[in-house]
Amino acid sequence: MDIQLKRGLIEICVLSAMLKEPTYGYKLIRDVSPYMEISESTLYPILKRLNDDGSITSRTMEHNGRLRKYYQITPDGRARISEFLRDWQDVMKAYYFIEREAAHV
Amino acid sequence: MSKKEFLKSLNRRLCALPADEREKALSYYSELIDDRTENGSTEEAAVDALGTIPQIADEILSEAEKNGTRLKKRMPKGVKTLLIVLAALFGLAAVASASLTVSGHFIVGDSLQWQKLEDSYDLSSTGRIETDFDIYSLSVGVSKDEKVHIIRWENPTVVSFKTEQFADGIKFTQRTKPFMGFMTNIMYKSCTLLVPESFAGELVLSVTTGDLTVEGISGPSVDAKATTGDLELKNCSFPCISAGCTTGDVIIDSCSVGKGDFAGRSDGLSGTVTVNGTTADVNLKSVEAADSINIKVTTGEILLSGIASEKLSVKTTTGDVNLYKCECDDTEIKTTTGSIKGTMTGAITDYTIESDNTTGKNLLPESMEGGDKKLNVHATTGDILIRFEKAE
Incomplete structure (x- = not known):
């Protein structure tokens, strides 16, 4: 898959995984990996980018006597998901057309 | 590779990053290893699953460079x-x-x-x-x-x-x-x-x-944290101590906590020593606490000598615990792969003992009633080599 496209998709997947509740690194990887290939080392820069552009915030809380960082989606982050869903309606139209035509060949 | 080795090695690879960026990356990976082990993975497997260190470091460094972080030249x-x-x-x-x-x-x-x-x-x-x-x-x-x-x-x-x-x-x-x-x-x-x-x-x-060193201070309560540096408290008396280290070591030497002038202070933490570390080694020497001493580390070694406290609780995953001349009414020590060695003050009959390990030697009875003091020792795969000696 095109690397830019993949990067954008992973970012939206990561954001979506935070919609229900604030979540932490290990859980993010487990939740997203069935749908997109993601590893610890790719998640780190993604979280940093999302944090820098204001899509998420983070805070550190105690868990089992140690610290764990929880990430929470911001209104800006939610807006990015909505925007993605809108944009991809067009992409999906094109996809179904391509799929249909390819099936005839 | 152990978590400690992994973090130390990653820290070295990231030396070009500003300290706060480096610290963020290290705590991110430290947390992931902890979460994997908490979910049943061994520490080795948790570290291996992260990928190779050069790869991880390159990813972090190249992203930092893209974001305009000025890297220190190597x-x-x-x-x-x-x-x-x-x-x-x-x-x-x-x-x-x-x-x-x-x-x-x-x-x-x-x-x-x-x-x-x-x-x-x-x-x-x-x-x-x-x-x-x-x-x-x-x-x-x-x-x-x-x-x-x-x-x-x-x-x-x-x-x-x-x-x-x-x-x-x-x-x-x-x-x-x-x-x-x-x-x-x-x-x-x-x-x-x-x-x-x-x-x-x-x-x-x-x-x-x-590094952080506190020497000769008497009076204030202390909350001390060092990330990669070492932490040392020496010749002090405090109402209470809380010490935390990520990869540095913790030394507390000749300190008294919640004794003398500080006895009977009303705050709940009075008389307590709390040490939390990730890969830190912990060394307590001649430490007196009115109430309790709690030590929790993941991979560090723990050395305690000349300890007097009502309660003593020690938890480590892979490190060894060494005890000498410890006088505590209620002692609990837990390790997973580390060994527990040393001497407790008094005769064996002074203690009500519970101990267990799956493999390895155990010199203590698995269960013994009768003593006034409590001693609970649990090691999963490590040895338990505790003896008793009379107070001087």
């Missing part, structure tokens, strides 16, 4: 030695001509003009003193007068230092500016905080890459 060792020699020469030249020495874009931190500054402040004896340093090492001692003194080296090209005064306290913050170059003179990274003898408030001390 140099081969020979070049570095040469530059240090040059720096020394430049340094002499700088003193002679009293001018700045900046070679190209590369700053030789040592040859810049550093200023030793000292400020002093009045503070109520029950106030709060806070530090937050990223490169400075901090040593805390007793002031000769009734003022708080802070003594450090400053250079506007390399570090920023900020002092904030509040109604009930004072906070010192130091940050390193992003610069390309190096500093070899550790003197410039040292900071001394002197507090009045009568000070009985709160010390909240945090350093990142430097």
Whole structure:
């Protein structure tokens, strides 16, 4: 898959995984990996980018006597998901057309 | 590879990053390893699953570069030695001509003009003193007068230092500016905080890459944190201590907690020592606590000698625990793969004992009633080699 496209998709997947509740690194990887290939080392820069552009915030809380960082989606982050869903309606139209035509060949 | 080795090695690979960025990356990976082990993976497997260290470091560094973080230049060792020699020469030249020495874009931190500054402040004896340093090492001692003194080296090209005064306290913050170059003179990274003898408030001390030493202080409660540096408390008496280290070591030597003047203070933590570490080794020597001593580390070794406390609780995953001359009414020690060795004060019949391990030697009875003191020892795969000896 095109690397830019993949990067954008992973970012939206990561954001979506935070919609229900604030979540932490290990859980993010487990939740997203069935749908997109993601590893610890790719998640780190993604979280940093999302944090820098204001899509998420983070805070550190105690868990089992140690610290764990929880990430929470911001209104800006939610807006990015909505925007993605809108944009991809067009992409999906094109996809179904391509799929249909390819099936005839 | 163990978690400790992984973090140490990753830390070295990330040395070009500013300290706070590096710290963020290390705590991210440390948390992931902990979460994997918590979900049933072994530490080795948890570390292996992360990928190779060079790959991880490259990913972090290239992303940082893209975001415009200025990386410190990495140099081969020979070049570095040469530059240090040059720096020394430049340094002499700088003193002679009293001018700045900046070679190209590369700053030789040592040859810049550093200023030793000292400020002093009045503070109520029950106030709060806070530090937050990223490169400075901090040593805390007793002031000769009734003022708080802070003594450090400053250079506007390399570090920023900020002092904030509040109604009930004072906070010192130091940050390193992003610069390309190096500093070899550790003197410039040292900071001394002197507090009045009568000070009985709160010390909240945090350093990142430097070491933290507190010596000869009597009175305030202490919350001390060092990330990659070491933490040492020596010849002190406090109402309570809380100490935390990520990869540095913790040493508490000849300290008394919640005893004498501090006995019977009403706050719930009085008389307690709490030590939390990730890969830290912990060494407690001649420590008396009125209430309890709690130590929790993941991979560090724990050495306790001459400990007296009502309660003692020690937890470590892979490190060994060594005990000598420990006098506690209620002792609980837990390790997973580490061994537990040493001596407890008194006769075996003084204790009500519970012990178990799956593999490895165990010198203690698995269950024994009758003693006034409690001793619970659990090691999963490590040995339990505890003997008893009479108090002198």
